Amino acid sequence: MSAVEEVVTEAPAVEAVPKRAMTLGLGTSLVVLAALVLAPLFVKNFIIFQMTMLLIYGLAVLALNILTGGSGQFSLGQSAFYAVGAYTSAILMEHVGMNYALTLPIAGLICFGFGFLFGQPALRLSGVYLALATFALATAMPQLLKLGFFEHWTGGVQGLVVTKPDAPFGLPMSQDMWLYYFTLVITIGIYIASVNLLRSRSGRAFMAIRDNEIAASAMGVDVALYKTLAFGVSAGITGVAGGLGAIAVQFVAPDGYTITLAISLFLGMVVGGVGWLPGSIVGSAFIIFVPNIAEGISKGLSGAVFGVLLFLVIFLVPHGARQVAIVAQQLIGKLKK
Amino acid sequence: MELFTNQVLAGIATGAIYACMALAVVMIYQAIDHLNFAQGEMAMFSTFISWQLMQWGIPYWWAFLATLIISFAGGILIERLLFKPLAKAPVLTNVAGFIALYGIINSFAGLIWDFTIKQYPTPFGSSPFLGSQLISTHQAGMIGVTVLLLILLFLFFQYTRIGLAMRAAAALPESARLVGINTSWMIALGWGMASAIGAIAGILIAPVVFLEPNMMLGVLLYGFAAAVLGGLTSPLGAVVGGFLVGIFENLAGTYIPGVGNELKLPIALALIITVLVFKPAGLLGRPIVKRV
Numbered sequence: 248m249s250a251v252e253e254v255v256t257e258a259p260a261v262e263a264v265p266k267r268a269m270t271l272g273l274g275t276s277l278v279v280l281a282a283l284v285l286a287p288l289f290v291k292n293f294i295i296f297q298m299t300m301l302l303i304y305g306l307a308v309l310a311l312n313i314l315t316g317g318s319g320q321f322s323l324g325q326s327a328f329y330a331v332g333a334y335t336s337a338i339l340m341e342h343v344g345m346n347y348a349l350t351l352p353i354a355g356l357i358c359f360g361f362g363f364l365f366g367q368p369a370l371r372l373s374g375v376y377l378a379l380a381t382f383a384l385a386t387a388m389p390q391l392l393k394l395g396f397f398e399h400w401t402g403g404v405q406g407l408v409v410t411k412p413d414a415p416f417g418l419p420m421s422q423d424m425w426l427y428y429f430t431l432v433i434t435i436g437i438y439i440a441s442v443n444l445l446r447s448r449s450g451r452a453f454m455a456i457r458d459n460e461i462a463a464s465a466m467g468v469d470v471a472l473y474k475t476l477a478f479g480v481s482a483g484i485t486g487v488a489g490g491l492g493a494i495a496v497q498f499v500a501p502d503g504y505t506i507t508l509a510i511s512l513f514l515g516m517v518v519g520g521v522g523w524l525p526g527s528i529v530g531s532a533f534i535i536f537v538p539n540i541a542e543g544i545s546k547g548l549s550g551a552v553f554g555v556l557l558f559l560v561i562f563l564v565p566h567g568a569r570q571v572a573i574v575a576q577q578l579i580g581k582l583k584k
Numbered sequence: 585m586e587l588f589t590n591q592v593l594a595g596i597a598t599g600a601i602y603a604c605m606a607l608a609v610v611m612i613y614q615a616i617d618h619l620n621f622a623q624g625e626m627a628m629f630s631t632f633i634s635w636q637l638m639q640w641g642i643p644y645w646w647a648f649l650a651t652l653i654i655s656f657a658g659g660i661l662i663e664r665l666l667f668k669p670l671a672k673a674p675v676l677t678n679v680a681g682f683i684a685l686y687g688i689i690n691s692f693a694g695l696i697w698d699f700t701i702k703q704y705p706t707p708f709g710s711s712p713f714l715g716s717q718l719i720s721t722h723q724a725g726m727i728g729v730t731v732l733l734l735i736l737l738f739l740f741f742q743y744t745r746i747g748l749a750m751r752a753a754a755a756l757p758e759s760a761r762l763v764g765i766n767t768s769w770m771i772a773l774g775w776g777m778a779s780a781i782g783a784i785a786g787i788l789i790a791p792v793v794f795l796e797p798n799m800m801l802g803v804l805l806y807g808f809a810a811a812v813l814g815g816l817t818s819p820l821g822a823v824v825g826g827f828l829v830g831i832f833e834n835l836a837g838t839y840i841p842g843v844g845n846e847l848k849l850p851i852a853l854a855l856i857i858t859v860l861v862f863k864p865a866g867l868l869g870r871p872i873v874k875r876v
Binding site for chain 2: 368390554
């Protein structure tokens with residue numbers, strides 16, 4: 248009995264998404280941007296805080312989207328990178344006294360390195376094995392953070408309290424609103440950079456690897472380098488999101504970064520549409536608001552509601568929000584005629 | 585030296601838990617080529633069913649038998665309803681499906697039986713086994729059941745027509761179809777068996793870790809580690825891997841300074857990654873050769 252796998256005919260782990268289908272058109276982008284800029288002016292502070300979290304999780308989902316939708320690798324371990332980013336920012340702010348804005352690039356860099364290193368063993372793994380290794384990483388992370396060895400820096404089980412920054416230059420806005428616009432600027436910057444990354448030579452290399460690894464390496468793509476690079480970039484962006492999250496929530500603790508977070512981010516990606524970057528924000532909205540609604544129906548039911556909705560998405564709209572957007576676009580097109 | 589022997593014994597005792605879980609993981613991997621992330625939750629749910637049956641006054645062994653049948657049917661039902669339509673879908677969709685199943689089962693178990701910790705009876709008693717303080721009769725019974733299960737599985741796969749058909753369907757689905765094997769039902773059967781084995785694992789584990797909806801998360805991770813260590817293609821490997829992981833965990837806890845209870849999960853992580861990097865096929869698994 249031989250165990251031979253047909254590789255060439257094997258279906259890729261992730262369905263191919265054409266490059267142009269990854270982004271929104273200019274007009275739609277401007278409308279979304281205007282909505283994001285103007286919305287906080289009309290709502291209460293708590294809703295502004297939720298919108299900030301929406302952007303932050305959106306960034307984390309975007310990062311996962313680059314990894315999975317771009318280079319075809321899985322990760323159920325994004326919460327680990329998010330935690331490292333959050334702790335980097337928190338420790339730099341509270342122990343070193345660094346300005347909050349400066350901690351973010353450092354968090355990003357450290358996470359990039361961490362992700363790049365984790366990408367090395369991940370190179371040997373594909374599909375389910377990779378999902379498994381990253382799953383283990385996410386499960387182990389809270390325990391690593393609780394270690395007595397790091398306790399002086401991390402605050403152990405209690406975690407760290409982070410001070411919320413005031414608006415600079417005496418701008419007349421609340422802390423929440425300032426943080427929202429601060430996050431918005433960073434999110435837009437990273438979004439544009441991501442779109443450009445996927446359109447560049449490196450992005451094409453990612454997608455070639457996603458669609459057919461052997462063909463990609465035959466065409467001269469350095470598979471090992473680009474796979475680890477995708478991991479690094481994804482981890483880096485997640486780290487920035489984690490840092491922002493720590494500042495927005497004003498608190499980091501090991502139990503905030505469990506496997507549940509990793510699974511939520513994964514869900515966000517599936518709901519938003521794998522490989523469709525604007526879908527990240529839709530997915531992020533899903534993972535922030537759906538649990539609230541589910542808890543409202545019955546306490547402890549959020550897992551079931553999540554699960555059922557996920558199955559509905561898988562069966563009815565396997566391409567997530569992207570599919571909905573395309574259908575909507577076609578409908579609008581028909582109405583115009 | 586005595587400390588060492590004792591720790592190895594204790595390791596074998598905990599290893600039996602992981603061996604059981606790993607066996608279920610390998611079963612499903614053989615049948616469908618995916619790791620089922622909801623395996624632990626399915627086992628937990630089965631254990632709750634048996635607990636409920638016992639609460640209604642059904643004797644232990646009848647409840648045990650009924651639970652096995654319900655789990656078997658449940659496994660097949662889940663496959664037919666939810667995962668058969670996904671057979672041709674990308675891996676990503678399947679992983680998402682497993683996670684969804686995980687959430688649903690966990691949540692419903694909490695809803696029906698709530699999150700308080702429950703005692704679970706053991707048929708073997710919990711007095712010291714052969715005068716040793718480290719292994720109780722329950723743990724000895726667990727090792728016995730695991731080994732028995734392994735032998736039964738071996739006989740099933742080697743000497744029955746349906747076992748052969750299942751192996752054929754897993755190894756070369758196309759050729760198996762050509763000789764008239766209904767591969768789709770073989771997969772369903774694999775789900776049913778994995779679910780039943782998971783139920784046995786859950787019932788054996790519950791007296792040790794106590795019954796609650798989240799009891800399986802750590803065990804599942806160790807089960808994965810054991811399955812990966814032994815080789816995902818080999819049931820024997822899974823059991824050997826389970827015992828090795830148990831022994832390793834205990835020895836690391838005793839001899840490596842700074843490794844206490846809190847580092848248990850990171851050890852599983854380190855083990856999984858080390859094995860996957862240095863010997864991806866595991867100790868007893870067949871390496872998969874790729875034709876390009």
